[in-house]
Amino acid sequence: MVTQNTVTIPRSVWYGWGDPARAKPLSAAGLEYLRTTLGLQNVEAAHPPVDFEDIALGPSALGEAVLAELSGICGARHVSTERTERILHSGGKSTPDLLRIRGGDALQAPDAVIFPGSAEEVRRVLELCVARRLAVVAFGGGTSVVGGVEPLRGPFSGVVTIDMRRMDRLLHLDALSRTATFEAGIRGPAIEAALEPLGFTLGHFPQSHQEATLGGYVATRSAGQASTGYGRSDNLVKAVHLETPAGPLDVGSTAPGTAAGPKLLDTVVGSEGTLGVITSATMLIQPLPESRSHGAWSFESFAAGAAALRRLRHEGVRGDMPHVCRLSDTDQSAATFKLGGPKTAAMARYLGLRGQRTPALALFVWEGAKGETAARKRRSARILRAAGGIYVGPLPARAWERGRFSGPYLRDELLTRGVLVETLETAATWTRLEATYAAVRGAILEALAEGGGTGYVQTHISHVYPDGASIYFTFLAGLEQDGPAQNARVKKAASEAIVAARATITHHHAVGTDHAPYMEAEIGALGIAVLAGIKETLDPSGIMNPGKLIPTPKNASPTKEKP
Numbered sequence: 001m002v003t004q005n006t007v008t009i010p011r012s013v014w015y016g017w018g019d020p021a022r023a024k025p026l027s028a029a030g031l032e033y034l035r036t037t038l039g040l041q042n043v044e045a046a047h048p049p050v051d052f053e054d055i056a057l058g059p060s061a062l063g064e065a066v067l068a069e070l071s072g073i074c075g076a077r078h079v080s081t082e083r084t085e086r087i088l089h090s091g092g093k094s095t096p097d098l099l100r101i102r103g104g105d106a107l108q109a110p111d112a113v114i115f116p117g118s119a120e121e122v123r124r125v126l127e128l129c130v131a132r133r134l135a136v137v138a139f140g141g142g143t144s145v146v147g148g149v150e151p152l153r154g155p156f157s158g159v160v161t162i163d164m165r166r167m168d169r170l171l172h173l174d175a176l177s178r179t180a181t182f183e184a185g186i187r188g189p190a191i192e193a194a195l196e197p198l199g200f201t202l203g204h205f206p207q208s209h210q211e212a213t214l215g216g217y218v219a220t221r222s223a224g225q226a227s228t229g230y231g232r233s234d235n236l237v238k239a240v241h242l243e244t245p246a247g248p249l250d251v252g253s254t255a256p257g258t259a260a261g262p263k264l265l266d267t268v269v270g271s272e273g274t275l276g277v278i279t280s281a282t283m284l285i286q287p288l289p290e291s292r293s294h295g296a297w298s299f300e301s302f303a304a305g306a307a308a309l310r311r312l313r314h315e316g317v318r319g320d321m322p323h324v325c326r327l328s329d330t331d332q333s334a335a336t337f338k339l340g341g342p343k344t345a346a347m348a349r350y351l352g353l354r355g356q357r358t359p360a361l362a363l364f365v366w367e368g369a370k371g372e373t374a375a376r377k378r379r380s381a382r383i384l385r386a387a388g389g390i391y392v393g394p395l396p397a398r399a400w401e402r403g404r405f406s407g408p409y410l411r412d413e414l415l416t417r418g419v420l421v422e423t424l425e426t427a428a429t430w431t432r433l434e435a436t437y438a439a440v441r442g443a444i445l446e447a448l449a450e451g452g453g454t455g456y457v458q459t460h461i462s463h464v465y466p467d468g469a470s471i472y473f474t475f476l477a478g479l480e481q482d483g484p485a486q487n488a489r490v491k492k493a494a495s496e497a498i499v500a501a502r503a504t505i506t507h508h509h510a511v512g513t514d515h516a517p518y519m520e521a522e523i524g525a526l527g528i529a530v531l532a533g534i535k536e537t538l539d540p541s542g543i544m545n546p547g548k549l550i551p552t553p554k555n556a557s558p559t560k561e562k563p
């Protein structure tokens with residue numbers, strides 16, 4: 001059973017997120033909050049993106065001959081050197097990416113964008129790129145926030161981007177075993193649209209859900225907003241088909257468990273396009289939830305809230321864990337109470353009367369069978385109450401759920417108003433959680449202050465594990481003259497603090513170019529050598545996504561002639 005995708009969602013605008021018509025403008029209260037918290041008096045000032053026509057783009061380095069060969073493989077319609085496509089594939093969606101493109105720089109755009117329609121076409125494109133010594137970037141939704149789709153040439157004189165959008169079908173569904181195999185270019189909403197009529201969900205909802213693809217999820221080990229319940233993408237994936245320069249590779253097993261040697265699948269999951277192109281993946285799926293229960297509890301501090309999440313994980317029945325489990329620090333909670341309208345303002349007053357003047361708010365959503373989620377919530381409530389939580393009702397969790405995919409639009413407006421906003425993330429054990437939070441937050445604030453302005457950090461926990469949790473930081477400040485340098489300064493300080501705290505350099509955003517310098521601290525020099533050895537086997541000429549994740553092999557030599 002092969003199901004064609006019928007969901008068409010317009011791609012994001014070149015200068016930001018999604019369809020700007022769907023963006024909700026910042027409220028008057030939001031603007032006032034920026035003025036008072038950041039001391040920015042000129043948030044009305046406009047810093048719009050340049051006109052599309054003014055974006056700088058060099059000529060394609062590809063000659064007629066190689067373009068004809070690519071067209072021979074995928075069809076001329078599916079090989080583009082056209083300006084719009086090259087600009088749209090010139091980077092991902094990190095704040096530095098947006099600052100660059102909004103400033104009119106697409107000079108690093110790929111020389112061509114290829115849209116293959118099958119694994120066979122991907123294989124032949126890779127063979128050609130090896131022969132012509134062209135770098136290759138696999139491109140899913142292009143939502144990388146770590147430089148993962150930067151079309152870097154490395155030592156090669158040309159780079160092509162392989163956009164997977166045409167490969168978006170559900171290939172097979174095994175309802176009894178609860179697995180589904182999809183082509184890798186299928187996007188989040190199309191995955192759900194294919195599964196829903198059959199009574200299933202993938203349960204994977206990163207904030208980038210509307211844009212990101214299954215291949216991107218698997219290649220980056222993404223985590224969704226409900227991953228505490230459903231599991232991260234690397235927990236959900238069972239098998240992958242990968243086209244590599246050395247040939248096709250099937251990894252993983254559809255057997256429920258195996259002891260057949262080391263888990264090769266894990267060398268491909270998280271490989272970020274550096275080994276080959278994932279063309280399909282088999283995933284675990286879950287029955288569609290019949291009911292949802294929402295609840296929010298408030299704690300006297302972030303540390304108290306974190307301890308409550310730990311107790312919920314350790315003392316509660318495993319199946320009672322909420323699917324969504326988020327704890328905001330007191331700064332983020334203050335913003336929620338301030339900007340949430342009269343009901344949340346009343347809630348803050350009530351908590352003040354109960355002795356919580358700077359509360360930390362935790363939101364939970366339980367999903368499951370009819371009648372069952374309310375009981376799970378009740379049992380969890382006992383633990384949260386015993387841990388000092390005050391129940392504030394379901395509304396904050398429902399409000400979060402309604403707006404959970406709209407955050408990225410806000411970043412575009414803030415950049416236009418001259419406000420730098422960026423996110424970074426890590427994860428730490430329960431033992432090190434508080435120290436990591438304090439060290440990274442402090443490093444961000446210090447680096448922001450170096451510019452002379454006021455900086456602001458909000459933090460939340462969004463994924464809870466038996467041994468620890470993720471920590472997600474959002475920082476804001478007035479944009480300095482050199483915004484990319486300002487952002488790089490803060491990111492470097494935060495990354496160094498994460499390494500010093502012995503937390504992970506990335507919990508779910510992946511490595512890309514941005515975190516590659518910290519990989520040796522994460523896995524050691526021998527660990528890097530192991531990854532480089534795998535790459536050497538699958539991509540001996542080093543054409544796959546140079547500059548990302550692991551060092552490019554030394555024998556990758558530049559070609560002299562025009563490709």
Ligand SMILES: Cc1cc2nc3c(=O)[nH]c(=O)nc-3n(C[C@H](O)[C@H](O)[C@H](O)COP(=O)(O)OP(=O)(O)OC[C@H]3O[C@@H](n4cnc5c(N)ncnc54)[C@H](O)[C@@H]3O)c2cc1C
Binds near residue numbers: 140149222274509
């Ligand atoms: C607004 C916003 C919100 C986000 N929220 C989350 C979140 O909640 N959770 C989370 O985990 N991440 C999040 N991200 C990061 C990003 O969405 C994820 O990393 C996502 O998994 C990337 O999917 P993609 O299809 O867009 O991949 P791309 O950005 O196209 O590619 C990412 C990396 O994967 C490689 N790749 C892509 N497709 C393939 C393939 N078929 N074969 C081999 N390699 C491939 C690329 O070469 C690149 O290295 C967010 C990003 C944005 C902009």
